[in-house]
């Protein structure tokens with residue numbers, strides 16, 4: 001049973017990045033609840049903050065695998081790079097808040113660090129400035145893409161599904177997503193793009209599936225430089241002039257990347273590999289943050305049975 005105050009508190013924290021005293025006072029008036037009661041509920045949950053939070057969240061994994069690979073030293077290096085002392089967790093410019101978290105689910109990349117939605121793997125104290133620089137670059141590219149209206153739901157017969165879960169992200173799926181959006185826009189390619197959850201095959205990350213004419217073409221360990229080969233196999237431009245340019249680029253790309261094998265696993269099933277999935281039946285197909293899609297595929301049915 002979810003406490004009725006939680007949705008309100010979550011909304012306030014999402015809006016302000018922490019629970020502002022003024023916002024809690026306003027909530028107390030709105031709900032005719034004592035401020036003490038609201039604080040007693042909010043302070044029960046570790047996830048709520050009562051102090052201002054930076055624009056970006058850096059979470060250093062200190063789970064077992066990361067710990068033995070030096071996570072504490074990585075955390076200290078971030079703190080020193082951000083100029084944090086004592087109990088401070090937020091940089092003076094309000095850009096970053098630093099914290100420790102338990103396993104991020106990509107232990108093979110230890111030490112793993114999550115900054116907002118991006119995972120960075122094999123982080124060492126010496127490469128903290130580079131990690132921050134890479135993150136800021138990714139963040140600004142994402143902002144630019146959002147402003148340009150590069151939605152992930154362009155119409156089209158072909159659907160490309162890209163796993164954007166932790167390991168695939170750490171292996172570069174955010175950059176691949178960006179590159180796919182750019183290629184689509186630049187060449188007028190007709191496909192819809194969807195980010196999906198973990199297939200349970202993180203050792204083959206990043207995973208990309210092209211769904212076309214009832215068949216699934218699963219590509220693993222996809223790299224930016226292999227994308228053109230993949231797109232060229234399945235897609236053409238909807239504009240005749242741009243199609244000429246697209247074909248010319250593909251020919252050049254094939255010439256320079258003659259050794260690129262990049263063969264997909266072809267199947268009539270969205271699942272990769274020869275195994276039956278039960279609990280994770282729709283991973284790799286659903287967008288994990290889309291509750292409507294989750295319900296459409298039978299989500300919460302088990303809950304109804306026990307209710």
Ligand code: FES
Nearest residue numbers: 061063066103104
């Ligand atoms: S222990 Fe760090 S990702 Fe699992």
Ligand code: FES
Nearest residue numbers: 163165168198199
């Ligand atoms: S994170 Fe992509 S397959 Fe697991």
